[in-house]
Structures are given as structure tokens and as C-alpha cells.
Amino acid sequence: MTKTEQDRNISSSFAKGLSVLAVFDAETPSMTLAEIARRTGQDRATARRGALTLVQAGYLRQQGRMLSLTPRVLALAGGFLQANQFGRRVQPVLNHHARKLETEVTLAILDQGRVLLLAQSTTEHGPVTYGFTAGAHIPLVHTSLGRMLMACLPAEEAADLINAAEIPQHTEHSLTRPDAILEQIEQARTQGYSVTDSEFEPGIIGYAVPLSRPGQTPVVVGSSAPRGHAAGGQSERLLQGLQICAAELRQTGVVEGL
């Protein structure tokens, strides 16, 4: 009976259904039933029940044989955003510093071995609007945000994350050797900021500084800029700006709620 020692307090059907909903991401905004089944590792029939339930609940829509998310999923996130006053307290701060520094500023945390973007400044005259928005996942190992997040963790946990993560070679500059990455993380920890150059997107330099206090769940702010943009002492100015931004956000107390 070791096999079927399921926790009676957990509903496995519900958990399976959730993973159906979670499987819709940026790369695959609409999927067929079989595709969902494959990506969730569930039986096709199981995935189907989950998907149909989501359709009935209004979170998925079915056009032909393709299933895609409906706007209603936003309502789920809305509860979190409202509760933490993101619109009123976080966004203005991000925007303010974004304008001042002439970049985009992003707030992020660690989630499932990836970087989860929580909020992002939305000013017009940032250099480029990268395609990422709140709720997007970006890789952990090759971004400044990710490195800084890992630097907020005990060294051992960071190492575990690195080992668990796959390390694709996004660009020719991407570090691939785990120990090289760990070294970068160590450096970020000691110096209190992280910089990556073209490791995720070519020609883009990423900056990040910690926001959470040590011991708390890691939260960071960062920004990216094209290489040319950051000539001369610009890097320093950016990092200082981010530090100030982090301090202000810390004062609002939004970080406490994770």
C-alpha cells in the first residue's frame, strides 16, 4: 500500500486541472487537447476533462480544436494585484525611476526555478519595449534578475537551482559551466548587484539589485538596456538608480506580502 498513500486532504483531480491551466504560456498560447495532454504528462482523457471544465468555468475558450486562455484568467491575478496595492504603490515608483533612468524597470521574484516578472514600468520613451509583461517567466541562469535572485538565497540552494535548471546557450555569450555561473552569483551577493551582458538577448545588458532583506523570500528590481545605451558611466548611474528605487519600494512595505 505504499503506492496509493495519497493525502486525503489533497484533491488530485484539482491539482491535475490546475496544471492544465498552468501549461498555457507565452510560447504556446493555444493548444490542442493532445498537446495539453503531452505537456502536462496526463492521459488525454484526463487532460480533456480538465480542459472542458476550464471551458465551462470560462477560463478557456475552444475554437475548433484549439484551446486558448480567456481574459477571465486576469481576474485571478487581479485579487493578488489589488490586495498588494500594485497599481497604487508599486507601479508609480517603477514608472518614476524608469523615466528618470530612461529604461524599463522590472520587479521580479523566484518561481518554480524561473524568474517571475511581477510588475514592469510602462513608459513610452524607454529604448525598446521588450515583449515581457507582468506574469511572464524568464530564465533564471542567464538574466541579471535571476542571478540576483539566486544571490539572495543561501549558496547551497542556489547551487541546487542551477543543477536542476537546464542551461541552454541563448547567445554566444551565455555562460554554460555551472561553476562559472555560481561564481557570478557569489560576486553578485558580495557586491550587492548583478550585471549580465548579452547572455540572454544579444546586445542587451541587464542590471539587478536586491529588494528583499536577507532571509526573506527574494525579491529584486532590475532593468535592461541595449549595449550602446549604457556607454561610459551609465552603468553606475543605472545601478544607483535601481538602488534608490529598491529602497523606495522597500519603504512602501509591499515586499512583505511576498
Added chain:
Amino acid sequence: MTKTEQDRNISSSFAKGLSVLAVFDAETPSMTLAEIARRTGQDRATARRGALTLVQAGYLRQQGRMLSLTPRVLALAGGFLQANQFGRRVQPVLNHHARKLETEVTLAILDQGRVLLLAQSTTEHGPVTYGFTAGAHIPLVHTSLGRMLMACLPAEEAADLINAAEIPQHTEHSLTRPDAILEQIEQARTQGYSVTDSEFEPGIIGYAVPLSRPGQTPVVVGSSAPRGHAAGGQSERLLQGLQICAAELRQTGVVEGL
């Protein structure tokens, strides 16, 4: 057989669990188990299983006896936002017009008898930053966005929504008689825009124009401004600006994806 004619393709446990997740909104960001059970109308044991499953999946966190949403719920919405290019195509347009008109501009649709805010401009020098963000629900009957959304529907459906909705008296100006509200909707439909004055928040005037083409699922853009702000011909300027904004958004084609 009327009672237990459950659809075999729908997972009721999953549906119940989902409604646990959905019950967390702005008013009640953290709840106790008993409270969840009450608000979902589920048995306590059922609600407990749902909540514990959500905790295990990382969407809820438990501190003491309070349960609250984790940032991970944002990842669910992230799929939708990325898929529809909200960050790249919608937000810039909203911001641009918000700055030009010196207000906030909001994109919204109909959801479960309420207005669901999909996106909102985030500029600094809007007059006030109201506490609403993407993913928030606001009432249907007493907002310009809501009225305009209903005006996009066949008159009959709008009437059904009014009848189904509870009509609280938010302010002394709130219309309460259903036929008066329906008349306003009728007017919005014919003139192509909707204006409400202090019916939801005192001293605030709301404007909204349709974005979707007739027959499609209703989508609108709107904005609100304090009464003093909209002196003279300002209302007209605002409405014209919104019309242009709507036209631009229409051209991006984001509306098609609902």
C-alpha cells in the same frame, strides 16, 4: 434523472477548487477556511481540500489560519497577456493617449456580470491613481465602462444583466431604477459613447467608448476624471481622444482575441 445528470466530461472537484481560487478578490485578500467555505457555498471539508491543494500547488499561502494568494497566480494571467501582446501593443497605446488627454485610460470587457479591467495606462501625471488595476472587477450598472459594455449587447441581454445585478446605491447620484439605467444604455448605444457622473465614486465623471465591432464580444475603453478637471469643452475632447484611442487599438487587432 434531473438531479444527478452530471456531465461526465466535467470534473466537479476541479470546478469547486477553481471557485476557491476565484473567491479571493480585492475586498477579501486573505481569508480563513471557514470564510472560504461560506463564500464558495461549499462544505468546509470540501473547501479545505481545495485550499490545501492550492497551497501545495503554490497558489495560496497559509500563515496562521489565514490563506492568501501568492504571486504565482500572476503566472496564470501571464500566458494570456503575453499571447495577446498586451505589453507591446496595448499598453503603449493606452499610455500615449493617457498622457495626451491627461487622464487614465482603461481597457475593459464584460465578465460575469461585472466589468473586468484588462489594462490601464500607467502614467504619472494623471490626476489621481485610482486603486484599480488590470484584473480588477468593477460594477456594471454605475460605471461608464459598464454601461457602454451593455450598450454593445442586444437590448434584451442588457436588460437581463440589469435584472440579474444587484443595484446598490453607491452615491446619491446612482441611478437605481432599472428602466432609467436601460434608457441610459439605449442612449449610449445610439450616440456611441457613455458618460456617468458620480454614480460610482462621488465627484468622478466616467467616459467610455466601444472598441469592438457590433456582434463581437464587447470591449470598451474609458477614462475617468474628477469633475473640476472636465470643465468646459473638456468632455468632448476626452471623448474624441478615446475614440481615436479605440480606433488605434482596433487596428492592432488585439480585440479579435477577445
Added chain:
DNA sequence: AATTCTTAGTACGCAAAGCGAACATCGTCA
């Protein structure tokens, strides 16, 4: 401090929910 009221955790029998092999259906390529 003793009281009521509310809330959280546990147990378990029974009904029904949902699993997945098997079947049906649709496309696609030889």
C-alpha cells in the same frame, strides 16, 4: 475565569467521480 461561539483538524462509509484502455473519427501521405 467560566461561558459560549467560531474555527480547524480527523475519521470513515458510501456514492459518485474520474481513470484509462478500447473504440471511433478525422487527416494525411504513399
Added chain:
DNA sequence: TGACGATGTTCGCTTTGCGTACTAAGAATT
């Protein structure tokens, strides 16, 4: 055309998870 692969649906058997009943522990009230 026929065979094959991929996808969608059905249905009997088993498991899940529902909800009553009970225990216990906090809050709130006296």
C-alpha cells in the same frame, strides 16, 4: 484507395473525495 498516425470520445471498474459526525482548540463575550 488503403494504411497509418494523431486526435477525440465512450464506458465499466476502481478510486477519489464528499460530507456527516466528532474532537479539540482559539476568540469573543459574560
